Amino acid sequence: MPATTAPGGPPAPAVRVEAVSKRYGDRLAVDDVTLEIRQGEFFGLLGPNGAGKSTLVEIMEGLRRADAGTVALFGRSPWPRDTTLLPRIGVQTQSSAFFVRQTAHEHLRTVAALYGAPRTAVDATLETVGLTGQRDVRVESLSGGQRQRLAIASALVHAPELIFLDEPTAALDPQARRALWEVLRGLKAAGRTIVYTTHHLDEAEELCDRIAILVDGRIAVTDSPHRLVGASRAPSRVLLPEGRLDEATARAIEGVERVSAQGGSLVLETHAVGPVLTAVDRIAGLDGVQTRTASLEDVYLDLTARPAEAAGTAATTAETTEP
Numbered sequence: 001m002p003a004t005t006a007p008g009g010p011p012a013p014a015v016r017v018e019a020v021s022k023r024y025g026d027r028l029a030v031d032d033v034t035l036e037i038r039q040g041e042f043f044g045l046l047g048p049n050g051a052g053k054s055t056l057v058e059i060m061e062g063l064r065r066a067d068a069g070t071v072a073l074f075g076r077s078p079w080p081r082d083t084t085l086l087p088r089i090g091v092q093t094q095s096s097a098f099f100v101r102q103t104a105h106e107h108l109r110t111v112a113a114l115y116g117a118p119r120t121a122v123d124a125t126l127e128t129v130g131l132t133g134q135r136d137v138r139v140e141s142l143s144g145g146q147r148q149r150l151a152i153a154s155a156l157v158h159a160p161e162l163i164f165l166d167e168p169t170a171a172l173d174p175q176a177r178r179a180l181w182e183v184l185r186g187l188k189a190a191g192r193t194i195v196y197t198t199h200h201l202d203e204a205e206e207l208c209d210r211i212a213i214l215v216d217g218r219i220a221v222t223d224s225p226h227r228l229v230g231a232s233r234a235p236s237r238v239l240l241p242e243g244r245l246d247e248a249t250a251r252a253i254e255g256v257e258r259v260s261a262q263g264g265s266l267v268l269e270t271h272a273v274g275p276v277l278t279a280v281d282r283i284a285g286l287d288g289v290q291t292r293t294a295s296l297e298d299v300y301l302d303l304t305a306r307p308a309e310a311a312g313t314a315a316t317t318a319e320t321t322e323p
Ligand SMILES: Nc1ncnc2c1ncn2[C@@H]1O[C@H](COP(=O)(O)OP(=O)(O)OP(=O)(O)O)[C@@H](O)[C@H]1O
Pocket: 024, 027, 029, 047, 048, 049, 050, 051, 052, 053, 054, 055, 056
């Protein structure tokens, strides 16, 4: 389906959220959130348990009503339910509903029929998520990870333009997780927009063009993983094989900020990798020494551990408009 374009203007954003808030009793789950997701963008939503990710995503999907603010998908409000939007959106939630007495194939055929998707899409989508071998197994007999893959298939079977995936890899084994990454990369290459909630920082770093980190219902920062890591204040780590250097000597090296023993390595944290490596080379040699630069996980932990300070960081890692 062609991208939606406002007459004479640029394409409408796939998602536009403006000043959205949602309260449950005393709890302000989403607090004045504004964000925009471009068509074709792979957008990650990260944040600690209870930060408001699912609530925000459900509001975007039109499954939950915001107390305040507006949402538009391709320029149209998903609430109240807009039936012209439904075929354009695919949704996998943390509590996807299944027809449990049906087989995987029957379930997906039912979902496909609801959207008017061709039957040929059913086998192709089962293949895509690696469930061809479970085609004739009843949903109630599938494992947790297989059900999760069926939930993902149910979000993809009608080839939607905008796909919402809420922790899709939570129950997947490492192979299935990597296989899903490949599927998602293919969807991105085909121009689909993906809104992706995850607690796996590595996959956010691998897959997402941009991420938003939500803390206590507010967006602490929005940027590309690359820029966030680049702007990070987190130290790099120099890892030495155990026994190579004693902790006191390591601590005395200029530029070393912290020393700890972890998983068979002596870990030196520093913001001055070059000088520290030179000193290590002089004292103990560099054989078997590894360096790890800051990762998205470091950035995330930094932001979510000190939300008040994080708000200050957000101003310096300004929201970007390029991928
Ligand atoms: N239906 C509800 N009724 C009352 N409170 C709710 C409801 N749903 C969520 N909450 C509360 O709102 C806050 C945000 O919840 P939400 O599920 O959106 O967070 P989340 O970031 O998706 O968390 P997680 O990573 O654990 O899935 C939490 O404090 C939660 O307890």
